[in-house]
Amino acid sequence: MSETELKNKILIVDDEDDIIEFIKYLLLKESFIVDSAKNGIEAIRKAKIFKPDLILMDVMMPQLDGIEACRQIKSNPEFDKISVVFLTARSEEFSELAGFDAGAEDYIYKPIKPRALISRLKVILKRNKPNENELSLIKISDFEIDKSTYSVSVKGDKIFLPKKEFDLLYLLASKPNIIFNRDKILAAVWGDEVIVGDRTIDVHIRKIREKIGESYISTIKGIGYKFVI
Secondary structure, eight states: OOHHHHSOEEEEEOSOHHHHHHHHHHHHHTTOEEEEESSHHHHHHHHHHHOOSEEEEESSOSSSOHHHHHHHHHTOGGGTTOEEEEEESOOOHHHHHHHHHHTOOEEEESSOOHHHHHHHHHHHHHHTSOOTTSOOEEEETTEEEETTTTEEEETTEEEOOOHHHHHHHHHHHTSTTOOEEHHHHIIIIIOTTSOOOHHHHHHHHHHHHHHHOSSSEEEETTTEEEEOO
């Protein structure tokens, strides 16, 4: 594998040229491979060609905004290993919830702080690298989850889950009947440096249940969740 293949690829999506050029300068200094797009439609098209490891995307854009672009990206199995981080000047709670609901992993706010930006991106990219010591295949009764292919099968039916939903399900299924409290879930799936709330976990659990059925994940009121066998 060449040195270029080992470098992470980041797609910057923003409708302001000066922001794109500033972030591109910061990322190239850190030896990332970088491409850019100016709206959500172009971002989806570029993602198919560029195949980024991470998309750093503005929320408010013409033609197709960041939230809807993220939703489309995360619903496409072709993009299941791409991380999406929103870059935005908006701080309203509803905007954050909408972004996490669409499948984003984090929010980074303007004005951009170069060191903080690079640090956050490196944490997310490092966290999403596969761990060779982890159990790749989990089989429980009629349920199967394979981390090597990011695939889930229930009663023989293949089910697609976006990366964060998959990671959460994998965490719970890795220790059946063991309760995971919210702090452990946040640390394991989102990381200590990514600030999300309990609502984010609940949204992801709801989406997972909609896809695999209600019976596999049990809510332990006031504590967290467990995978039931």
